[in-house]
């Protein structure tokens with residue numbers, strides 16, 4: 120399934136009309152982030168892992184991505200490929216340390232050093248507030264119909280998305296009545312039950328001939344509060360599975376749009392969609408606009424050049440003064456709560472993502488992890504292959520703790 124349309128930027132200012140997660144608390148957005156390793160920050164801005172030979176006492180708060188770089192002296196005893204880039208004096212040429220021109224707007228907090236990569240992620244103190252602005256039915260090229268939900272939030276000005284499979288999952292914030300709106304307004308923003316058809320006049324009643332095939336949840340505030348959740352707790356691996364499949368997917372322009380074989384992001388998105396379209400419990404792809412593990416597209420492209428110069432995906436981020444992973448998942452937690460999908464089966468190999476998406480108060484529960492095994496490693500067609508993706512996957516396993524066994528053939 121093509122994902123091009125889901126990644127087009129529609130940046131708008133954050134809305135003041137936001138619906139909160141279930142247990143909002145006081146606090147600033149600076150505490151929003153979780154998940155990623157905390158970098159060592161040298162001087163006013165260079166990140167290195169704890170195996171860098173740098174005095175750990177120098178660890179401090181990460182500066183903004185556009186902060187001026189500070190040159191770094193590396194430990195001569197641990198000279199690596201990346202250190203080779205640092206020049207004869209062990210210093211990074213200023214030309215490498217250009218400011219981030221596409222800094223992420225999703226806030227993230229300090230991250231842990233690489234050696235601490237497997238320790239539990241810090242959880243945010245407060246979930247962001249999210250509001251589903253509009254929803255629309257998308258018939259896809261595979262024949263599966265999806266409902267695309269567009270969200271605004273109170274911590275960045277990006278429009279994050281939820282791609283909903285099946286007809287059981289609805290957004291509370293979308294369905295909530297808005298002051299002064301007409302039935303036509305509701306239908307135009309997607310707050311209808313069932314299916315739209317020419318001449319339909321009510322968002323609630325569905326008198327279409329296809330009504331038996333579509334959801335029939337009423338969309339009033341009283342009926343919403345009485346609604347049963349779309350998910351029920353299941354014992355993993357047994358019984359009827361009613362928890363939806365969920366994929367928390369981070370934007371990857373290169374892998375989803377530019378046919379990149381450097382990563383498996385496009386393959387993962389397609390495979391998640393395929394699995395969800397087959398699953399009776401339905402599914403949600405929460406599509407977070409945190410390109411390049413949160414560093415932005417421009418910085419990711421620089422990281423690719425550094426990879427071509429002999430560094431791996433983690434080293435490249437570090438050389439560019441970014442953490443190995445700058446993402447956060449509070450928005451995903453809040454969106455899943457809004458979709459009343461609080462017991463989920465999560466498609467991931469990333470252990471930190473599991474802990475992070477559950478939220479500070481376990482607002483969401485991952486009742487099962489469903490691994491994402493690269494198609495090529497299963498000898499299936501359609502997978503991304505090649506040296507670059509092989510190196511990338513190996514680094515994620517060996518350095519980022521991803522729960523995946525390297526294939527015996529070393530593919």
Ligand SMILES: Nc1nc2c(ncn2[C@@H]2O[C@H](COP(=O)(O)OP(=O)(O)OP(=O)(O)O)[C@@H](O)[C@H]2O)c(=O)[nH]1
Nearest residue numbers: 369370371382409410411412419422432467468469
């Ligand atoms: N900085 C950087 N980001 C990358 C690189 N390759 C892919 N990405 C980004 O990584 C993100 C996807 O992360 P992955 O590590 O593939 O997967 P994950 O979400 O951590 O874990 P899974 O749930 O198991 O897939 C997307 O935002 C991509 O744009 C790279 O070499 N450098």
